[in-house]
Amino acid sequence: xxxxxxxxxxxxxxxxxxxxxxxxxxxxxxxxxxxxxxxxxxxxxxxxxxxxxxxxxxxxxxxxxxxxxxxxxxxxxxxxxxxxxxxxxxxxxxxxxxxxxxxxxxxxxxxxxxxxxxxxxxxxxxxxxxxxxxxxxxxxxxxxxxxxxxxxxxxxxxxxx
Numbered sequence: 751x752x753x754x755x756x757x758x759x760x761x762x763x764x765x766x767x768x769x770x771x772x773x774x775x776x777x778x779x780x781x782x783x784x785x786x787x788x789x790x791x792x793x794x795x796x797x798x799x800x801x802x803x804x805x806x807x808x809x810x811x812x813x814x815x816x817x818x819x820x821x822x823x824x825x826x827x828x829x830x831x832x833x834x835x836x837x838x839x840x841x842x843x844x845x846x847x848x849x850x851x852x853x854x855x856x857x858x859x860x861x862x863x864x865x866x867x868x869x870x871x872x873x874x875x876x877x878x879x880x881x882x883x884x885x886x887x888x889x890x891x892x893x894x895x896x897x898x899x900x901x902x903x904x905x906x907x908x909x910x911x
Contacts, residue, residue: 770860770863775863777909780908780909781905781909783853784901784904784905784908785905787853787901787905788898788901788902788904788905790846790849791834791837791838791897791898791900791901792894792895792897792898792901793841793846793894794837794838794840794841794843794846794897795837795841795881795884795885795890795893795894795896795897795898796890796891796893796894797840797841797842797843797890798810798837798838798840798841798885798893799884799885799887799888799889799890799892799893799894800888800890801840801841801842802840802885802886803840806836806839806840806885807840807882807885807886809836809840810833810836810837810840810881810882810885810886811879811882811883811886813829813832813833813836813878813882814833814875814878814879814881814882815879816829817829817830817833817871817874817875817878818871818872818875818876818878818879820871822871823869823870823871825871826871826874827861827864829871830878831854831857833878833881834850835850837881837885837897838850840885864908869907874900874903874904877896877897877899877900877903878900880892880896881893881896881897881900884896
């Protein structure tokens with residue numbers, strides 16, 4: 751058996767072990783995950799504005815509207831992941847898609863830990879709507895700005911920044 755250094759040999763599969771080690775959440779790793787999420791989503795939104803199909807624009811608008819109408823934070827949390835998945839799909843960047851796929855199971859298994867990401871969905875709903883509208887309009891900078899504000903607020907709620 752050979753032990754390798756995760757810093758030089760590891761991939762996203764190591765993230766879960768770093769984030770939740772010995773039953774507790776590592777604050778530094780959580781902050782890094784949320785920061786990377788914000789940065790990736792901003793770039794995905796910029797690309798989505800340029801590359802999206804009509805169906806993808808409609809899906810983003812549909813999910814944004816569903817978040818605005820979500821009955822509670824639990825429902826909004828599931829919709830948040832659906833919105834970000836649709837945004838990344840519209841960006842048509844295979845690496846972003848693989849990153850999202852790698853994080854999905856970690857996110858699902860620890861949903862209670864990420865509940866603060868949405869909190870009161872009515873307060874964040876306008877930012878989902880602005881992101882979707884900017885993607886529809888082909889406004890890459892507007893989409894990147896709106897989703898970065900959204901993810902930044904979510905980061906703040908989680909104590910990541």
